[in-house]
Amino acid sequence: MSYAMVAITILWTFLFGYLVVASIDFGAGFFSFYSVLTGHRNKIHNIIQRYLSPVWEVTNVFLIFFVVGLVGFFPDAAFYYGTALLVPGSLALVLLAIRGAYYAYHTYGSQTETRTNKVYMALYGATGLLIPAALSTILAISEGGIIDKDNGKVVLHWYSFFTNPYTWSVIILALVSVLYISAMFLTYYAQRAGDEVAFGIVRGYALAWSGPTILASLFAFFQINHQNPVHFQNMLHMAWMFIASFLCFCIAAYLVWKKVKLGLAFVMVVLQFAFAWYGYGRSHLPYILYDYIHVHESITNDTMAVALITAFVLGLCVLIPSLILLMRLFLFDANYIRGKSAKRG
Amino acid sequence: MSSLDPVLMSRILTGLTLFVHIVLATIGVGIPIMLALAEWRGIRTGDDHYTLLARRWARGYVITVAVGVVTGTAIGLQLSLLWPTFMRVAGKAIALPLFMETFAFFVEAIFLGIYLYTWDRFKNKSTHLLLLIPVAIGSSASAFFITSMNAFMNQPQGFELVDGVFTNVNPFVAMFNPATPTKVSHVLASAFTTSAGVLASIAAFSLLKGSTHVYFKKALKLTVVSAFVFAVATVAIGDFSGKFLAKYQPEKLAAAEWHFETMTRAPLIYGGILDENHEVKYALKIPYALSILAGNNPATKVIGLNEFPEDERPPLSVHYYFDLKVTIGALLVLIPLLYLFRRKLPGKKPYPKWLLLSIVALGPLAMSAIWLGWFLAEIGRQPWIVRGYMKVADAATTSTSVGWMLLLFIVLYLVLSVSAIRVLSQLFRNKSAEEEIRALGLEIEGEDRA
Numbered sequence: 001m002s003y004a005m006v007a008i009t010i011l012w013t014f015l016f017g018y019l020v021v022a023s024i025d026f027g028a029g030f031f032s033f034y035s036v037l038t039g040h041r042n043k044i045h046n047i048i049q050r051y052l053s054p055v056w057e058v059t060n061v062f063l064i065f066f067v068v069g070l071v072g073f074f075p076d077a078a079f080y081y082g083t084a085l086l087v088p089g090s091l092a093l094v095l096l097a098i099r100g101a102y103y104a105y106h107t108y109g110s111q112t113e114t115r116t117n118k119v120y121m122a123l124y125g126a127t128g129l130l131i132p133a134a135l136s137t138i139l140a141i142s143e144g145g146i147i148d149k150d151n152g153k154v155v156l157h158w159y160s161f162f163t164n165p166y167t168w169s170v171i172i173l174a175l176v177s178v179l180y181i182s183a184m185f186l187t188y189y190a191q192r193a194g195d196e197v198a199f200g201i202v203r204g205y206a207l208a209w210s211g212p213t214i215l216a217s218l219f220a221f222f223q224i225n226h227q228n229p230v231h232f233q234n235m236l237h238m239a240w241m242f243i244a245s246f247l248c249f250c251i252a253a254y255l256v257w258k259k260v261k262l263g264l265a266f267v268m269v270v271l272q273f274a275f276a277w278y279g280y281g282r283s284h285l286p287y288i289l290y291d292y293i294h295v296h297e298s299i300t301n302d303t304m305a306v307a308l309i310t311a312f313v314l315g316l317c318v319l320i321p322s323l324i325l326l327m328r329l330f331l332f333d334a335n336y337i338r339g340k341s342a343k344r345g
Numbered sequence: 346m347s348s349l350d351p352v353l354m355s356r357i358l359t360g361l362t363l364f365v366h367i368v369l370a371t372i373g374v375g376i377p378i379m380l381a382l383a384e385w386r387g388i389r390t391g392d393d394h395y396t397l398l399a400r401r402w403a404r405g406y407v408i409t410v411a412v413g414v415v416t417g418t419a420i421g422l423q424l425s426l427l428w429p430t431f432m433r434v435a436g437k438a439i440a441l442p443l444f445m446e447t448f449a450f451f452v453e454a455i456f457l458g459i460y461l462y463t464w465d466r467f468k469n470k471s472t473h474l475l476l477l478i479p480v481a482i483g484s485s486a487s488a489f490f491i492t493s494m495n496a497f498m499n500q501p502q503g504f505e506l507v508d509g510v511f512t513n514v515n516p517f518v519a520m521f522n523p524a525t526p527t528k529v530s531h532v533l534a535s536a537f538t539t540s541a542g543v544l545a546s547i548a549a550f551s552l553l554k555g556s557t558h559v560y561f562k563k564a565l566k567l568t569v570v571s572a573f574v575f576a577v578a579t580v581a582i583g584d585f586s587g588k589f590l591a592k593y594q595p596e597k598l599a600a601a602e603w604h605f606e607t608m609t610r611a612p613l614i615y616g617g618i619l620d621e622n623h624e625v626k627y628a629l630k631i632p633y634a635l636s637i638l639a640g641n642n643p644a645t646k647v648i649g650l651n652e653f654p655e656d657e658r659p660p661l662s663v664h665y666y667f668d669l670k671v672t673i674g675a676l677l678v679l680i681p682l683l684y685l686f687r688r689k690l691p692g693k694k695p696y697p698k699w700l701l702l703s704i705v706a707l708g709p710l711a712m713s714a715i716w717l718g719w720f721l722a723e724i725g726r727q728p729w730i731v732r733g734y735m736k737v738a739d740a741a742t743t744s745t746s747v748g749w750m751l752l753l754f755i756v757l758y759l760v761l762s763v764s765a766i767r768v769l770s771q772l773f774r775n776k777s778a779e780e781e782i783r784a785l786g787l788e789i790e791g792e793d794r795a
Binding site for chain 2: 058060061063064065067068069072075076077078079080081082083085086089090091093094096097098100101102103104105108109153154300303304307308311312315318319322325326329330
């Protein structure tokens with residue numbers, strides 16, 4: 001495998017990690033808000049807060065990691081995406097900032113004012129949908145035809161961006177997937193916590209969002225044909241990955257329906273998205289941005305690539321044990337999940 | 346808005362983000378050390394007041410870290426959004442530390458999360474304290490990586506420029522450039538000083554408001570003594586930085602000192618104003634001091650600004666940043682020193698009001714010194730973004746929307762800062778230390794009025 005392929009695989013994997021972890025976070029924020037609106041607050045709010053509190057910082061880091069890694073391995077990406085995405089990127093940043101800061105103010109600050117709590121919940125719920133919508137458009141842009149080079153200046157064509165059905169199909173897919181992944185995870189988590197009431201509600205969400213997920217996936221899948229026929233043909237060459245993704249979906253939905261093996265069900269959800277994600281990514285190659293950023297031409301020099309890959313491997317040696325520790329203490333510690341052990345500070 | 350110069354707007358927006366981020370990053374690097382000191386003292390002496398101190402600091406700290414994650418994400422992305430050409434060209438030589446920083450921060454975030462939620466979870470109290478080691482290593486390593494990138498912008502090396510492309514790259518030579526040792530140590534020491542100073546301010550503020558509990562006196566002692574030690578180290582390292590500049594980046598030192606003619610026995614100019622003929626007026630001139638600063642010897646030859654073409658000289662306003670910063674640095678040593686000799690001072694009270702007021706000023710003073718030092722470092726590098734290779738004007742985005750984005754971020758940072766200050770002050774007002782000490786049964790007989 002060339003350095004370029006190693007690099008793009010690493011980056012794609014980190015983006016996949018972000019997709020899963022952030023979806024749980026974004027969706028949980030939305031469900032939390034929704035539960036306040038519908039008066040279910042007391043039933044599911046606690047379980048969501050308990051999971052989110054210790055792990056939220058980790059989510060953002062996945063995104064930063066991807067961005068920094070992308071411009072490190074493929075410096076041209078900084079030039080094209082950086083110039084073209086100034087406005088949408090800044091807007092996404094503002095949303096991320098509001099979400100992160102107000103989450104911390106709410107969770108770590110003193111919780112006395114109920115009014116601000118409602119405002120906070122609304123911000124948290126709304127950003128939970130707006131951020132994935134904003135970020136997903138970058139995938140739509142990467143198909144080409146929206147970023148152009150005009151007299152050496154990089155420009156983004158807003159009109160063709162917003163009037164493009166593919167853009168919207170990606171946004172819808174992102175929103176639905178966020179809710180689906182999150183509900184599936186919370187179903188598993190609620191069951192581990194032995195919280196029957198919460199379990200009933202989040203399981204309902206999970207089943208309700210599974211149908212739309214598949215429909216949105218199909219819609220986006222066929223829209224690619226319009227936007228970028230070459231990419232679509234490549235996808236058909238690796239059709240087995242998308243079929244495998246669908247099978248995983250069926251198993252996950254069945255298990256949740258039957259209320260058995262929910263841990264396995266969530267693993268199936270992850271696999272469902274992994275197959276689709278890597279299938280899409282592999283067929284997208286060799287372009288990172290169609291016509292402009294080509295993995296083999298835009299890759300940084302060999303020395304830097306080797307240094308970055310080495311740093312990545314060493315970093316993982318530190319990171320994976322730390323993540324396992326974090327998960328053992330909070331995600332898989334029955335006492336913590338059930339709220340028996342001591343709270344923060 | 347869209348007619349404004351994207352280069353200037355990009356500079357202002359980057360500066361704005363860093364202006365906010367540098368506060369949080371500094372606290373982020375320094376507070377873990379203070380937490381460790383307090384918790385370690387608590388365990389060693391069995392005095393639970395220190396443990397409570399660490400616990401209360403940690404509660405505020407996590408909020409600053411959270412907002413720091415937010416501003417850190419902003420600057421991480423803005424590097425590419427505002428400086429796409431810089432990242433494209435220089436990234437080929439210096440992407441490594443930026444990439445490694447994310448790992449370091451990742452480790453810090455994970456262990457900080459664990460630390461906050463496990464105060465009573467381990468049987469052995471030291472286990473909880475040990476969690477701070479990866480937090481401190483992570484935050485200090487973050488500072489190291491980011492500062493080494495900044496050092497590279499001042500002292501670029503480890504590559505060859507061929508047809509506008511950085512080739513024949515050695516990322517480690519780029520990272521460990523001559524500016525790295527002094528810059529990194531100065532950043533770390535000043536972060537420790539500032540964090541201790543901010544915490545000292547809080548303790549002194551409580552005493553000034555009339556709290557008499559011994560808890561605050563212990564807090565004051567721990568923080569002011571730490572601030573003293575760190576401040577002395579910072580000043581010593583600052584001296585090395587001056588010598589480094591004289592040797593490697595003479596135009597920055599010359600601009601900071603309004604030193605135009607290359608000469609030996611160069612005087613140090615403090616304050617003053619500059620007329621249109623570059624004559625210094627109303628300044629305090631200390632004979633030989635600049636030569637001594639540059640090389641520990643009055644005979645040291647100090648290179649003057651006239652050796653550099655006019656379009657490659659930094660703005661002369663950096664002189665004031667330098668002078669102010671040095672003045673504050675001296676105060677940061679002096680105020681804690683007065684505290685240490687408080688029993689020898691005239692007057693009967695061990696905690697006179699003027700002393701407490703000066704200690705309250707420690708935090709804001711130290712933070713101002715951080716800002717000034719950063720202005721000096723960055724503005725003193727102008728017009729270069731990578732010294733000698735790429736000018737700032739050629740590195741910025743060509744997008745015409747930067748002005749609007751600047752407006753957007755001004756509003757964002759204002760809102761975030763105001764609410765952060767509100768949340769932090771509420772946090773400590775709603776649950777005062779005295780109440781908590783009583784609730785936890787930590788009242789020690791006969792000691793609480795000591």
